[in-house]
Amino acid sequence: xxxxxxxxxxxxxxxACAGCASSSRSDEDYRRKAAxxxxxxxxxxxxxxxxxxxxxxxxxxxxxxxxxxxEADKDLNEVAGGFMSRQPPGGxxxxxxxxxxxxxxxxxxxxDDLRIAVRRGQIGRLPEVGKDLPQIADxxxxxxxxxx
Amino acid sequence: MKRLLxxxxxxxxxxxxxxxxxxxxxxxxxxxxxxxxxxxxxxLGLVGICVxxxxxxxxxxxxxxxxxDLVRERLGPRVGLANLTASLLVTLLTLAAxxxxxxxxxELVSAVPYLLWVPAAGLLVWLVIxxxxxxxxxxxxxxxxxxxxxxxxAVWRLSPDWGDVLHQVTAPKVPADEPVPTYLYYAxxxxxxxxxxxxxxxxxxxxxxxxxxxxxxxxxxxxAFIGFPLGGLLxxxxxxxxxxxxxxAGVSxxxxxxxxxxxxxxxxxxxxxxxxxxxxxxxxxxxxxxxLSSGYTVAQYFGWTWGKSAAPRRxxxxxVVVLVALLAGTALILTGLDPVKVTEYSLIxxxxxxxxxxxxxxxxxxxxxxxGERANGRLANVxxxxxxxxxxxxxxxxxxxxxATKAGQ
Numbered sequence: 261x262x263x264x265x266x267x268x269x270x271x272x273x274x275x276a277c278a279g280c281a282s283s284s285r286s287d288e289d290y291r292r293k294a295a296x297x298x299x300x301x302x303x304x305x306x307x308x309x310x311x312x313x314x315x316x317x318x319x320x321x322x323x324x325x326x327x328x329x330x331e332a333d334k335d336l337n338e339v340a341g342g343f344m345s346r347q348p349p350g351g352x353x354x355x356x357x358x359x360x361x362x363x364x365x366x367x368x369x370x371x372d373d374l375r376i377a378v379r380r381g382q383i384g385r386l387p388e389v390g391k392d393l394p395q396i397a398d399x400x401x402x403x404x405x406x407x408x
Numbered sequence: 409m410k411r412l413l414x415x416x417x418x419x420x421x422x423x424x425x426x427x428x429x430x431x432x433x434x435x436x437x438x439x440x441x442x443x444x445x446x447x448x449x450x451x452l453g454l455v456g457i458c459v460x461x462x463x464x465x466x467x468x469x470x471x472x473x474x475x476x477d478l479v480r481e482r483l484g485p486r487v488g489l490a491n492l493t494a495s496l497l498v499t500l501l502t503l504a505a506x507x508x509x510x511x512x513x514x515e516l517v518s519a520v521p522y523l524l525w526v527p528a529a530g531l532l533v534w535l536v537i538x539x540x541x542x543x544x545x546x547x548x549x550x551x552x553x554x555x556x557x558x559x560x561x562a563v564w565r566l567s568p569d570w571g572d573v574l575h576q577v578t579a580p581k582v583p584a585d586e587p588v589p590t591y592l593y594y595a596x597x598x599x600x601x602x603x604x605x606x607x608x609x610x611x612x613x614x615x616x617x618x619x620x621x622x623x624x625x626x627x628x629x630x631x632a633f634i635g636f637p638l639g640g641l642l643x644x645x646x647x648x649x650x651x652x653x654x655x656x657a658g659v660s661x662x663x664x665x666x667x668x669x670x671x672x673x674x675x676x677x678x679x680x681x682x683x684x685x686x687x688x689x690x691x692x693x694x695x696x697x698x699x700l701s702s703g704y705t706v707a708q709y710f711g712w713t714w715g716k717s718a719a720p721r722r723x724x725x726x727x728v729v730v731l732v733a734l735l736a737g738t739a740l741i742l743t744g745l746d747p748v749k750v751t752e753y754s755l756i757x758x759x760x761x762x763x764x765x766x767x768x769x770x771x772x773x774x775x776x777x778x779x780g781e782r783a784n785g786r787l788a789n790v791x792x793x794x795x796x797x798x799x800x801x802x803x804x805x806x807x808x809x810x811x812a813t814k815a816g817q
Contacts, residue, residue: 299658300660302658303658303659303660306657306658306659307657307659307666307669309657310653310654310657310659310669310673311669311672313673314669314672314673317676318676318677319672319673319675319676319677319680320672320676320677320680321517321677321680321681322519323515323516323517323518323519324516324517324665324668324672324680324684326519327515327516327519327665328663328665328666328669331662331663331665335662401658408585
């Protein structure tokens, strides 16, 4: 029985580590993580953008949009929360944090509004609420390219 | 005429029954991330499953013995037990992911959180296994899964530049911003989604349930060589739809809702509805198969009476294993684990278990004592050996790549 314990514990540890986020030790490392964050955030925003466009064209149902936008919002909040909880190691990282944080805040605000609108059944309002999505996604993608 | 109808139904069932949550997630995820650059890997996996499904089906039809029965005999009880443990864990993970897939499909129609649907999905799967005849069960969900053809229609409606698509398929490149290890990690996940071990366990055990004989070899081959490739076409369409809609937008697939998004874009609400029905049928059908496969592998290893067609009183232990597997799968998803991550991990762990599944099939398919003149010919052996080398490479590389890429991040 004891023979199984060590490999089992090692497997659990290794699996846990496979999904872990490490801390940033340098400004360069912090920039890379900011780029990854911008990329993941852009993915959530683009998902919402495609969904909102489909809603505007009458191509998607309310329950489907509700799940799609809710998940995009949740993903974005996780990505933003994870990044903002990191300690910027130096002065350059402070600037990266400020720029990335501002953009993430804008994205979170729009996706929150979309989630609320769709939950209230206001499908027709989605294109209006989400009109800034393409611009926010463009800026996130530019930031990703610049920092990567 | 009756025979033709049965064969046609068999093919349609194999097409519809080919796709499961692993194919849905892996194909869409890879299409969104790499465009058409990994189509070759899907095709490679597809040929592999055809080769080994035919072999396993032929062995079942000629010798009357299913895959796991042979695994124990050929590998011995100790290695057989290790194989059973590995295969069962992978099948349980897959079962959990399929149940989540059923629940997620219902959530996308009802807007009620999927976790509330998971117990109902588990109960319904058990009821179908308990009450519905094997052939009826297989046909209903296989045929319903055919509505995934909506992805083929969606690709056609999206009007891609076919020349460009062909170029990307025939001259695949790792995207400049993607590390090679991550590309290989997803390549293995995709390969594994096509060659998942439970598919051959179910295919061969199902053959025994349907009382295949040597005279049914034509049906076995038609299912393996026509039904599976056409089923693979559905997986290819799911990948292509993601490559055309999600890849240009830079969307990474983390949810089932994103898998069906291209059908909404291309075909509107009707297309979306059909895609959701197809996802429901495909995952429900695969949940039946994985739950039964859990029972098949355990019962065949221990030499218990097994079979869905066997009366529960005669095959009590088999039915208990199926029930326990369903409860375990349901409980796993109810912990709140991300179903897409569960699917990804199940594919990588399945890759590790692949050689232990396929080696005994190749060995027995060559054994003239069992197979007589139906033993493997030269072509089957060349293909079987080549694929055994490929699955060995995939098995060795799967876990190191998972850790090196932080599970494809």
